[in-house]
């Protein structure tokens with residue numbers, strides 16, 4: 001079992017996943033967001049987990065990210081494609097745009113964000129220079145090109161705490177920091193994937209202009225929901241294409257699947 005899709009807002013169910021069985025997995029960190037769905041999509045085995053739960057009840061700061069990643073690791077997942085909705089900060093990040101980010105700035109706080117704590121043999125650091133897997137990112141971009149679905153190649157994802165949206169001043173600060181999009185769930189999900197050597201890439205659906213970026217108007221929740229609903233069809237098409245074409249970085253069934261992430265995830269034990 002290789003590929004997992006983590007669904008965000010607007011992707012609580014994975015249409016097209018067939019012969020689904022649900023598996024409840026208990027972890028040392030408690031319960032994941034729900035039972036994982038394991039099924040077939042385009043003839044490939046795919047694990048699906050909606051990070052907000054199947055009823056979209058778990059807020060971003062309440063998600064048990066460690067349990068989610070632990071459960072996927074336990075199932076043998078080696079690759080994750082994570083979908084999340086974001087607000088657009090950079091001028092090009094307009095509602096409806098799809099972005100494959102390549103960097104993260106973490107503004108979250110108080111979320112358990114590592115597996116490396118407690119009774120360790122040695123303090124463990126993990127390289128996180130490039131938080132997203134290069135091969136998976138390239139696969140998503142290839143699929144976009146093949147289907148003529150425009151994807152923004154790169155961008156810095158600013159992860160905020162939520163559940164409230166940001167103030168206009170916070171967004172201005174994030175813009176000065178270099179953030180292109182803002183979302184609430186990208187961290188610690190990405191670092192936990194890296195810590196357990198799971199390749200991870202993210203597909204962001206720009207749902208709205210971030211606070212203060214829409215000419216003085218307020219954030220329009222109706223627009224957010226509508227945009228997410230509209231764009232999920234494109235997200236599904238991208239995934240189906242990757243699976244139909246047996247894209248090696250996604251399915252891991254070709255010798256050419258280069259271990260880029262494995263190299264990046266080499267752990268540094270200073271006193272080893």
Ligand code: HPA
Pocket residue numbers: 085086087088160165166182183184207208209210211219
């Ligand atoms: N801010 C944070 N998270 C989001 C937003 C936003 O504007 N839109 C969708 N997710």
